Amino acid sequence: MRDELKLESIRSNLIRQEETIIFSMIERAQFRQNLLIYKPGGISIPGYSGNFMSFLLFETEHIHARVRRYTAPDEHPFSKDLPSPYLTPMKYDWPIKKTDININDRVLSLYINEFVPLICKQGDDGNYGSSAVCDVNILQALSKRIHYGKFVAESKFIKDEETYKTLIRSNNREKILELLTDMKIEDQVLNRVEIKASAYGQDPLSKLPHFKINPSVIKDIYLRWIIPLTKEVEVLYLMERISAN
Amino acid sequence: MRDELKLESIRSNLIRQEETIIFSMIERAQFRQNLLIYKPGGISIPGYSGNFMSFLLFETEHIHARVRRYTAPDEHPFSKDLPSPYLTPMKYDWPIKKTDININDRVLSLYINEFVPLICKQGDDGNYGSSAVCDVNILQALSKRIHYGKFVAESKFIKDEETYKTLIRSNNREKILELLTDMKIEDQVLNRVEIKASAYGQDPLSKLPHFKINPSVIKDIYLRWIIPLTKEVEVLYLMERISAN
Numbered sequence: 001m002r003d004e005l006k007l008e009s010i011r012s013n014l015i016r017q018e019e020t021i022i023f024s025m026i027e028r029a030q031f032r033q034n035l036l037i038y039k040p041g042g043i044s045i046p047g048y049s050g051n052f053m054s055f056l057l058f059e060t061e062h063i064h065a066r067v068r069r070y071t072a073p074d075e076h077p078f079s080k081d082l083p084s085p086y087l088t089p090m091k092y093d094w095p096i097k098k099t100d101i102n103i104n105d106r107v108l109s110l111y112i113n114e115f116v117p118l119i120c121k122q123g124d125d126g127n128y129g130s131s132a133v134c135d136v137n138i139l140q141a142l143s144k145r146i147h148y149g150k151f152v153a154e155s156k157f158i159k160d161e162e163t164y165k166t167l168i169r170s171n172n173r174e175k176i177l178e179l180l181t182d183m184k185i186e187d188q189v190l191n192r193v194e195i196k197a198s199a200y201g202q203d204p205l206s207k208l209p210h211f212k213i214n215p216s217v218i219k220d221i222y223l224r225w226i227i228p229l230t231k232e233v234e235v236l237y238l239m240e241r242i243s244a245n
Numbered sequence: 246m247r248d249e250l251k252l253e254s255i256r257s258n259l260i261r262q263e264e265t266i267i268f269s270m271i272e273r274a275q276f277r278q279n280l281l282i283y284k285p286g287g288i289s290i291p292g293y294s295g296n297f298m299s300f301l302l303f304e305t306e307h308i309h310a311r312v313r314r315y316t317a318p319d320e321h322p323f324s325k326d327l328p329s330p331y332l333t334p335m336k337y338d339w340p341i342k343k344t345d346i347n348i349n350d351r352v353l354s355l356y357i358n359e360f361v362p363l364i365c366k367q368g369d370d371g372n373y374g375s376s377a378v379c380d381v382n383i384l385q386a387l388s389k390r391i392h393y394g395k396f397v398a399e400s401k402f403i404k405d406e407e408t409y410k411t412l413i414r415s416n417n418r419e420k421i422l423e424l425l426t427d428m429k430i431e432d433q434v435l436n437r438v439e440i441k442a443s444a445y446g447q448d449p450l451s452k453l454p455h456f457k458i459n460p461s462v463i464k465d466i467y468l469r470w471i472i473p474l475t476k477e478v479e480v481l482y483l484m485e486r487i488s489a490n
Contacts, residue, residue: 016275023268030261045312045331052312059308067301069374086290129314137382192450199449204440
């Protein structure tokens, strides 16, 4: 089996991504919710009718597309119709099957409607640009984590091809989800995330524990959304796995 | 005195910026030095002769300029000739005097030549885009921190106008630097940065202390560059302070 498909290697990659997600959320938490940046037309941008944060997200992805970000197997944009890279695409030997699976529309909407109110204090402090820059960092980290489900699914699939093929052919999504689920590992993830959020989200010099984000909030975001969405990507991927080239 | 010029408020702002700097350096440390991204033409981009990372930096600043980042008194771009904002500039009531002081050319060159070799392991892992995205985040954080010297200087100036005016008029930079220096506070900064780098840069679940970046490296970067450059901005600002409008 290729190294990047070994479950151990995938897990250490996902563990490393936890830092990125937690750090970026702590960064965002220093600002208020600033809901104006998520309101279409809330901050008016000539020729653009969406919200301010999405404008920054799409513009950022535009540049990143130019420097080849979305040719990598573990990167998925939020934008449609991105320009082609200035650079010759890297000759990736794709470890997973190529599919069009991309659930970032839902990630974006969940982020704005559910995560921001959990991460940030209510109110408006006028730090629109800084808040939106943090949002873009978090969204890119979430997208990577959740779509990493493709790697997880491929790894599990090739270890038990026959069972998965039978279930895929009979369209038994429920049973596939069951087979993909490892409760022990999920508990480990949740505990680890909470411990990390406590370690990173706390002023190491303060005597009283004062958290920039309550660690249980980050754990909860993993429990309610990040883990389930990753598994959803796993199921979607497997359903396309046989026909995909 | 305006709130944002109270030394206490400036210090708490600088303390908060430490997290951003440390988190972003830890993020960068996951990748190798990837020196190709700093080499002019190392990765060829049509119509651009500079290095890959600077390309990403300038393109990112281009977007941020459009959304008004560089109209804020605490933001300074690395790029020249940025476009004007799409948005009406915010009506900032500038707490400091407007000057053209911007030492980001030196920050950029120091970052590439000194910081990257200290932060990252030698070698090339092909993660060019990811490394450059981290670089941009670090550079923006460094620029903000170092140019915050303008706020520090203004705060100290208005508390002892006569002394500073005399020194400025006699062009006594050495004495100004001495007056601006508070060794006790600098020691506190260095200790705090080292403690934070230990807390954030360590896997909280690992039994053996294993640092993503050696905390003494981050302390050293503060000692050798970040603090001296901040003070240099303070002196530059004061030299322009009297004539500036």
